[in-house]
Amino acid sequence: MKSKTLDRLRPFIGVVILIGIWQAIVTLKIVDPVLLPSPGKTFSAVYTGLFEQGRLAFDFGKTVERACMGIALATVIGVPVGVILGASENVYRSVEFIIDFFRSTPASAVFPLFLLLFGVGEITKVYISAFGASLAIIFNVAYGVMNARKTRVLAAKIMGAPPLQRMLVVLLESLPQTFIGLRMGATLALVLMITSEMLLGAIDGLGLRIFEEQQLFNMPGMYAAIFCSGLLGYTLNLFFFITERRFVHWAGR
Amino acid sequence: MSADARTSILKPMSVAGNPDAPVDTRPSKFRRPHVTVRGLTKRFDDRTIYEKFDLDLPRGQFVSIFGPNGCGKSTLMNMIAGLIPVDEGQILFDGQTIDEIRFGYVFQNYRDALFPWISAWDNIAYPLRFMKVPKAERNRRVDALVKKFDVRINLKQYPYQMSGGQQQLVSILRALVVDPEILFLDEPFSALDYEMTLFMRDQMQRMFQETGTTTIIVSHDLDEAVYLADRILLLSRAPAKVVDFPIVDVPRPRNALTLADPEFNRVKGHCLEIFQQQVRK
Numbered sequence: 001m002k003s004k005t006l007d008r009l010r011p012f013i014g015v016v017i018l019i020g021i022w023q024a025i026v027t028l029k030i031v032d033p034v035l036l037p038s039p040g041k042t043f044s045a046v047y048t049g050l051f052e053q054g055r056l057a058f059d060f061g062k063t064v065e066r067a068c069m070g071i072a073l074a075t076v077i078g079v080p081v082g083v084i085l086g087a088s089e090n091v092y093r094s095v096e097f098i099i100d101f102f103r104s105t106p107a108s109a110v111f112p113l114f115l116l117l118f119g120v121g122e123i124t125k126v127y128i129s130a131f132g133a134s135l136a137i138i139f140n141v142a143y144g145v146m147n148a149r150k151t152r153v154l155a156a157k158i159m160g161a162p163p164l165q166r167m168l169v170v171l172l173e174s175l176p177q178t179f180i181g182l183r184m185g186a187t188l189a190l191v192l193m194i195t196s197e198m199l200l201g202a203i204d205g206l207g208l209r210i211f212e213e214q215q216l217f218n219m220p221g222m223y224a225a226i227f228c229s230g231l232l233g234y235t236l237n238l239f240f241f242i243t244e245r246r247f248v249h250w251a252g253r
Numbered sequence: 254m255s256a257d258a259r260t261s262i263l264k265p266m267s268v269a270g271n272p273d274a275p276v277d278t279r280p281s282k283f284r285r286p287h288v289t290v291r292g293l294t295k296r297f298d299d300r301t302i303y304e305k306f307d308l309d310l311p312r313g314q315f316v317s318i319f320g321p322n323g324c325g326k327s328t329l330m331n332m333i334a335g336l337i338p339v340d341e342g343q344i345l346f347d348g349q350t351i352d353e354i355r356f357g358y359v360f361q362n363y364r365d366a367l368f369p370w371i372s373a374w375d376n377i378a379y380p381l382r383f384m385k386v387p388k389a390e391r392n393r394r395v396d397a398l399v400k401k402f403d404v405r406i407n408l409k410q411y412p413y414q415m416s417g418g419q420q421q422l423v424s425i426l427r428a429l430v431v432d433p434e435i436l437f438l439d440e441p442f443s444a445l446d447y448e449m450t451l452f453m454r455d456q457m458q459r460m461f462q463e464t465g466t467t468t469i470i471v472s473h474d475l476d477e478a479v480y481l482a483d484r485i486l487l488l489s490r491a492p493a494k495v496v497d498f499p500i501v502d503v504p505r506p507r508n509a510l511t512l513a514d515p516e517f518n519r520v521k522g523h524c525l526e527i528f529q530q531q532v533r534k
Contacts, residue, residue: 253413
């Protein structure tokens with residue numbers, strides 16, 4: 001019984017230690033207290049920003065909204081394109097280089113291009129994150145479809161499954177890999193969203209909040225905004241993880 | 254049609270499991286074959302695997318295909334099952350093509366052949382979906398099959414939650430649920446451990462005795478090939494010819510004692526001799 005309680009608490013041990021070290025650094029004045037406020041101050045800034053006053057909650061909401069739009073757009077484009085490319089190995093091989101090339105290009109390198117194409121509006125940031133995310137999704141979905149086990153499709157065929165049912169087998173086969181792509185894509189979309197909010201003249205968003213608080217030397221506010229982006233990234237990952245466990249229960253087995 | 258041929262149609266083939274039934278030793282041309290292969294030719298690139306190959310497979314019997322590596326044992330079975338196209342020739346089941354009959358196929362790799370997204374039960378019922386069998390009837394049929402073979406596995410589980418042997422058992426049930434006219438087994442037990450292999454051989458034998466379905470197995474294991482079979486198709490090196498097609502006249506149900514049976518060992522010795530001749534060639 002006792003060890004069970006310990007097992008449940010285990011994931012928090014690291015958190016407690018980290019906060020302890022942080023508090024110790026502040027107490028012992030190892031780092032300039034202006035640069036590193038205490039955990040208490042920081043978390044109260046998070047609380048105030050999110051629930052009482054200030055723009056943190058608004059910026060948080062804006063980033064969530066745009067990141068979700070970017071991920072949704074990337075999914076809507078990436079999944080069908082990935083399926084089509086993956087359905088024929090020859091087709092995929094002929095565009096593989098392009099996909100690999102752009103996948104390897106740091107997506108922030110295309111910021112200026114996207115500014116030229118779509119202007120400085122907030123939709124540009126959605127396009128940028130969708131661009132980065134969709135490449136990750138296309139790549140993974142295509143590989144998922146290509147690597148669908150031939151035996152399983154053959155088995156469906158000899159049991160009399162019509163073409164549409166066989167296609168369904170391929171899609172289900174590719175689902176675990178598709179989810180890997182979605183998770184990678186979501187993480188990338190968030191990175192690109194925060195970065196473009198910092199660099200592309202945003203009027204709101206977590207990226208802007210971090211940038212502004214730093215300019216104003218409001219360190220608790222800056223840490224609060226950084227913490228919120230971490231929370232957002234972690235929640236996104238958790239969301240995909242739980243969805244995958246629920247709907248793709250056979251993944252990796 | 255001669256009187257002799259007619260009686261052979263009316264009388265069922267002797268089943269080795271029935272000790273009272275006379276062993277059919279008449280030349281195969283007087284029997285009504287189930288599968289007829291005529292003028293089969295198959296090439297892979299420049300290599301000829303089969304050249305004008307003819308074969309008759311008897312009805313309601315368990316036939317093992319055995320021969321040297323690379324002689325095309327699996328290729329032959331897969332061509333008969335319609336999985337691999339033939340270059341030339343004709344394969345008929347009572348005059349019908351593979352598309353017109355119900356058949357079951359059990360893959361060597363059960364892990365890749367079952368669908369992990371549905372339960373074992375739904376896996377077994379899967380082929381019935383495409384035979385326009387209503388859901389209630391599908392469940393009834395699976396239930397009947399499970400009862401018939403006294404399967405004691407929790408079929409609500411997903412395949413990946415089961416042991417290898419259980420998964421292969423599910424594969425075999427899935428092949429049998431359509432009430433096949435012919436059953437193909439591609440090294441079905443080679444991915445299982447020894448204990449499970451022995452158990453599955455007996456399960457397979459039992460299913461064969463219950464259903465009397467014409468069954469073709471490709472096996473790399475001579476003991477297994479002889480233990481399960483009524484007849485053993487011994488192939489030569491490619492281009493493959495039938496070297497011999499001996500009858501295994503050992504009563505069923507066979508068990509561990511069968512392995513010490515003189516007739517079993519005579520047939521096995523004979524097959525081994527031919528096999529070694531072919532390997533040395």
